[in-house]
Amino acid sequence: MPRVGLNQQTVVREAARLADEVGYQQLTLAALASRLGVALPSLYKHVRGADALAQKLSALATAELANELTGSAVGRAGGDALRAMADAYRDYAHRHPGRYPATQRVPDPADPEHVEAGERAVGAIVAVLRGYGLTADDAVDAARALRSALHGFVALEAAGGFGLPRDVDRSYHQLVAGLDVAFRSWPTSDT
Amino acid sequence: MPRVGLNQQTVVREAARLADEVGYQQLTLAALASRLGVALPSLYKHVRGADALAQKLSALATAELANELTGSAVGRAGGDALRAMADAYRDYAHRHPGRYPATQRVPDPADPEHVEAGERAVGAIVAVLRGYGLTADDAVDAARALRSALHGFVALEAAGGFGLPRDVDRSYHQLVAGLDVAFRSWPTSDT
DNA sequence: AACCTTGGCTAAGTGCCTTAGCTTTAAGGC
DNA sequence: GCCTTAAAGCTAAGGCACTTAGCCAAGGTT
Structure with a gap:
């Protein structure tokens, strides 16, 4: 039996690629194993099980998304930053349709990298909002x-929820413009 | 073997109840069958399979949601109607945590009732927007x-995506207030 | 060279969905 | 009131996914 030489990194990365190809729901240990040229139970040497794999995939995808969001906003401010970040967000979901759903999983408190990735993503958003003068509870x-x-x-779009022919890019653009308006006159909480 | 006397209605309705109790993802033909006091394959006399059941459940939930949305807006207009409808929407998701995810499934074109339910739900939303002077592409x-x-x-809330202690009801209220602002100054498309 | 950790394997068990084919209920016609 | 028959239930069996247990060989360490 020649060794393939896997480790957790390679397994999770291949899972991400596979998820993007076949869809998050269709990501299966069986398919992943055969893709890696290995029998299914062998995966358990690198990952504790299907749920743990999903969690690791979530950590990977969340970190990637956080990077994209952070990168999109550098050198921009206000509505400019908002538009850039919103585009980066949807772009990531389009480019990685299998990874994106994984980003919605709550970070595993036992995985510091996962937690940190989640905080970075939220931090990028909060930084943009600071450009609108929004802080603390607001x-x-x-x-x-x-x-x-x-x-x-993004979720409705991916689910095919937008049936009408009206251009989806344009609708997204309008949504972001609406958010810009809303943030500029965000009702200040006085509590 | 005494007959239980099932039909598609009773099966789908019980599926809806079960989904609300155990969660949409945990709704399983096995659990449903045992709940109905019947062997699993017997369900196939009433429903073509697990996927068809999910579709029928979606039709049921979509119709219910459409009713709630429509009812919430009667006798109201403008921001009033928007707030009432938004509350009704989230209320439904809270009261029926297992049915709500089913409403996101695209209606089955072969099921006229399902299609009609989807159109009614969208129609209720469009009616509210008309109160803001928004028509056609806008x-x-x-x-x-x-x-x-x-x-x-609703999806982020259900997934536990809001970690911070800040009151979620208040955040929702602010979101709806932001939508009201955005709709009042919605950028008119000139194309 | 011997050792031992580790990454691979096969075998086997569970749970779920599905199909095939049998039996019995109970409704309707005579 | 019986007989027919469609429909509603059943058991049996197969497929696919995840998981655990336990074995074996590869290959680095001493």
Whole structure:
């Protein structure tokens, strides 16, 4: 039996590639094993099981997304930064349709890298909101609103929820413009 | 073997109840069969399989949601109607955590009731937007934005994506207030 | 060269979905 | 009131996914 020479890194990375090809829901240990040229139980030497693999995939995807979001906003501010970040968000979901759903999984508290990746992603969002003068509780509310809008749009789009012929890019652009308006006159909480 | 007297209605309705109790992902033909006091293969006399059941459940949930949305807006207009509808939307997701995810499934074109339910739900949203003077392409964009924001918020909330202690009800309220602002100054498309 | 850790394997068990084919209920016609 | 028959239930069996247990060989370490 020639050794393939796997480790957790290679397994998780290949899982990410496979997920992008066949879809997050169709990512299966059986398919991953055959892709890696290995019998299914051999994967358990590198990953504790299907759920642990999903968690590791989530950590990978979250870190990638955090990088994209952070990178998109450098050198920009205000509505410029918002638009750039929103585009980066949706671009990532388009380029990595299998990884994107993994980013929605709650970070594993036992995995510091995962937690840190999640914080970086949120931090990038909060940084953009600071350009609108939003901080503290207002920033929390606004960050939730921004995440909701972007994730909701991407999720509905991926699910095929937009049936009408109207251009989806344009709708997204309008959504982001609406967010810009909303953030500029965000109702200040006085509590 | 005494007959239980099932039909498609009773099976789908019980599936909806079960989904609300155990979660959409944990809804399984095995659990449903035992709940109905019947052997698993017997379900196939009423439903073509697991996927068909999910589709029928989607039709049921979509119709219910459409009713709630429509009912919430009667006698209201403008921001009033928007707030009422947004509350009804999230309320439904809270009251029916297992059915709500089913509403995101694309309606089965072969099921007229399902298609009609989807159209009614969208119609309720469009009616509210008309109160903001939004029609045609603008209404399509705005409807997509509204659905994205509401679904995104509900989905993130259900997934446990809001870690911070900040009150979630308040964040939702702020989101809806932001939508109101955005719709009032929605950028008119000139194309 | 011997050792031992480790990465691969096969075998076997569980849970779920699905199909095939049998039996019995109970409704409707005569 | 019986007989027919469609439909609603059943058991049996196969497929696919995940998981655990336990064996064996590859290859680095001493």
